[in-house]
Amino acid sequence: MINLRDIAYVRSGTADLEAAVRFAVDIVGLQEQERDDGAAYLRADHRHHCLAFVEGESGVLASAFSLGDENELADAERQLEAAGVPVARGTSQQARARRVRDLLAFDDPFGNRFELVVDQARDARPVAFGRSAGITEFGHLCVDAPDVREAYRFWSGLFNVRISDWIGDWAALLRIDQVHHKLAVFRGGSPGLCHINFQVTSLDDVMRSWHFLEENGVEIQQGPGRHPQSTAVFLYFKGPEGLTYEYSYGVQLIEDEASWQPRWFDPMHPASIDMWCGTSKRVSTQPQVRRPLGADR
Ligand SMILES: O=C/C=C/C(C(=O)O)=C(/O)C(=O)O
Ligand SMILES: [Fe+2]
Numbered sequence: 001m002i003n004l005r006d007i008a009y010v011r012s013g014t015a016d017l018e019a020a021v022r023f024a025v026d027i028v029g030l031q032e033q034e035r036d037d038g039a040a041y042l043r044a045d046h047r048h049h050c051l052a053f054v055e056g057e058s059g060v061l062a063s064a065f066s067l068g069d070e071n072e073l074a075d076a077e078r079q080l081e082a083a084g085v086p087v088a089r090g091t092s093q094q095a096r097a098r099r100v101r102d103l104l105a106f107d108d109p110f111g112n113r114f115e116l117v118v119d120q121a122r123d124a125r126p127v128a129f130g131r132s133a134g135i136t137e138f139g140h141l142c143v144d145a146p147d148v149r150e151a152y153r154f155w156s157g158l159f160n161v162r163i164s165d166w167i168g169d170w171a172a173l174l175r176i177d178q179v180h181h182k183l184a185v186f187r188g189g190s191p192g193l194c195h196i197n198f199q200v201t202s203l204d205d206v207m208r209s210w211h212f213l214e215e216n217g218v219e220i221q222q223g224p225g226r227h228p229q230s231t232a233v234f235l236y237f238k239g240p241e242g243l244t245y246e247y248s249y250g251v252q253l254i255e256d257e258a259s260w261q262p263r264w265f266d267p268m269h270p271a272s273i274d275m276w277c278g279t280s281k282r283v284s285t286q287p288q289v290r291r292p293l294g295a296d297r
Contacts, residue, residue, distance in 0.1 A: 007140065011064075012193070013057045015055075031129055088104065097297060106293070110144075110147075111190070139197035161176055168268070173230070221284065225275070
């Protein structure tokens with residue numbers, strides 16, 4: 001079993017680095033941590049970065065999880081290979097670009113690229129947020145897959161990933177620790193990043209951001225609303241090149257692992273997405289940039 005400790009980062013390709021960074025800083029409120037060799041690093045919490053924009057083809061490049069140490073990384077490599085999942089060990093240049101000691105890359109059965117990393121750099125300084133959106137941390141990431149049940153079999157068969165809740169065969173909300181979900185898989189025709197989530201301190205932050213985004217002409221994709229699964233109050237909005245961001249407040253913790261029973265929400269009912277039954281606009285997905293394993297920058 002491969003023990004995912006936490007989510008680490010998302011890497012996203014951008015045709016307009018400046019516009020992507022301006023939105024992430026001035027609108028989302030992230031800190032621009034560093035620029036280096038055609039990449040910009042955005043920070044939300046103790047991690048050196050949780051989002052990297054890489055100049056080039058537009059689309060998601062990879063999503064990453066952290067492991068405990070090099071032994072766990074070597075074990076993960078063996079277990080993935082034994083399960084017939086092709087793996088590429090990162091080069092030292094790739095590790096440096098991600099501010100990690102070491103990494104490996106693999107694709108899920110649908111072509112979503114994932115990286116497993118060890119020793120992601122931390123930054124001990126307070127975050128210098130781009131604006132006061134109330135962000136507390138990188139909360140979760142959500143990918144698309146044509147078969148959500150199959151995706152669950154993949155993640156739960158090889159990793160310490162448990163199902164928290166189903167929304168029919170349309171979405172699986174998956175946990176790796178007490179947080180209701182840090183990985184979500186939504187049904188979509190092709191691989192891609194459905195959204196990246198940032199947790200905020202209060203309900204007031206969500207509502208203030210809603211007004212701020214509207215005043216700044218940002219496309220709200222859904223919300224403010226409340227998810228019945230994690231009970232979080234949410235707001236989805238669209239950034240440049242189809243990258244969807246989510247703020248949410250109040251995600252449930254599953255403290256008693258043994259007694260948690262995953263629930264099945266009817267995907268046909270709007271309240272299964274938003275308990276307040278707000279207008280539901282399908283959240284767009286940033287497509288996965290496909291390239292051979294190991295060919296990443
Ligand atoms: O459509 C349902 C989404 C549920 C949640 C949640 O319960 O918090 C998400 O965060 C999500 O996957 O966006
Ligand atoms: Fe979400």
